[in-house]
Amino acid sequence: MKGPLVRATLEGRKTQTRRPVKPQPSDDIVDVEYDDIAELWLGNTKEDNDLGFCSSWTARCPLGRTGDRIWVRETWDWRDWQSMANRKVRIAYAADGAQVDTIAPCDWNPVVYNAARWHPSIHMPRWASRITLPLVSVRVERVQDITDEDAEAEGVEPIEGSYREGFRAMWQDIYATWDANPWVWVAEWKEIEVSRWELVA
Template sequence: MSRVLPILFNTDMVRAILDGRKTVTRRVIKPQPTGKVEHHTGYQIDEWYEMKESESGCKCLSQMNPPYQPLDIMYVRETWWKNGDTYFYKAGCSKGLIDNMYVKWRPSIHMPKEAARIWLKVTDVRAERLQEITDEQAAREGIRAYTKDDKLFKYAVTDDWWIDFHKKHRKLFSGTFWQDMPKTAKEALSYLWDSTIQKSDLDLYGWEANPWVWRIEFERCEKPDNWN
């Protein structure tokens, strides 16, 4: 039986989902496996295990539990605001404004169930190293292509996101935002990924750390009948 569970996305990712560009997300596995990860197909769900060698030399399996399973329904928690009985979503407002008025947006983690407007059905879950991602998979994470002449292509989740990131981290780059813009979707995702990780955790979960992640694929769906 499928479950109905929440999942958090930031505003850029919500917009990518609404645009149909984002159909997969990666979440860090905690705690990180230290042994070999193995996959076994169970009766109803896929099962993941970490194989370790004990002090006696015997190999043993400990089950790894992904946060979501195929057929689960996820409702998206996003940045929101409520005025009277009406909910507003930052992802649906130009520059985060409502009728040209700044509002005090509330964080996604505090969004109530009743405000959910986006429903996603999990189609596949697997464990992998972060840097195993391909350009095709990076595009499915919401990365898009930009070009000025249909010959040279650059990549970012949005051009506005890249401009802001380039300004904030100017010491990392040597040229203009366009010159420094990633030339592959995978490279663009590496910058996006690190921007979501706390600085104190970069050594553990940042791009260069190449952590184990859950790759969760999904598709848009209707609000489930068993929703309450």
């Protein structure tokens, strides 16, 4: 997650996230629903619905299911590694400059990561993540179906008073697929959990 969105999450302004469905359902899919028994998302064509056929498209959401707790990756660094004996390490977060002291797992080797430089979010280990999101809902929709209210919940800044336009600009910057109107996974949370490590002043 990028810095501005991490800050929006910590401030409670970001309570939704969207990711493109991969691979995309075929163009003839008209509706998508969740099957609790199969634990799959099912996409149906008009013919499937009219004739009672099995769903033409199935998928599992990589973000999880309602009730799951997902962790946030963000740009980070480690500092002040003490020793292999006590494994105490300081983690710094680029989004807001926060630093916390925690204990690294036994299998973590600080030599793999250069200290005093920021590491991309994709390289953040699970134990170093400070933010957990308990999901209250997961759904599938077209990206252009987003409302202004939901766009505000994405934590974006409005453009000319429109949060939807702010979200469109962000989506286009990251994925460049707004005009194609892809299907997207939508995950929503109400509250966040922040690890209560020792905060460094």
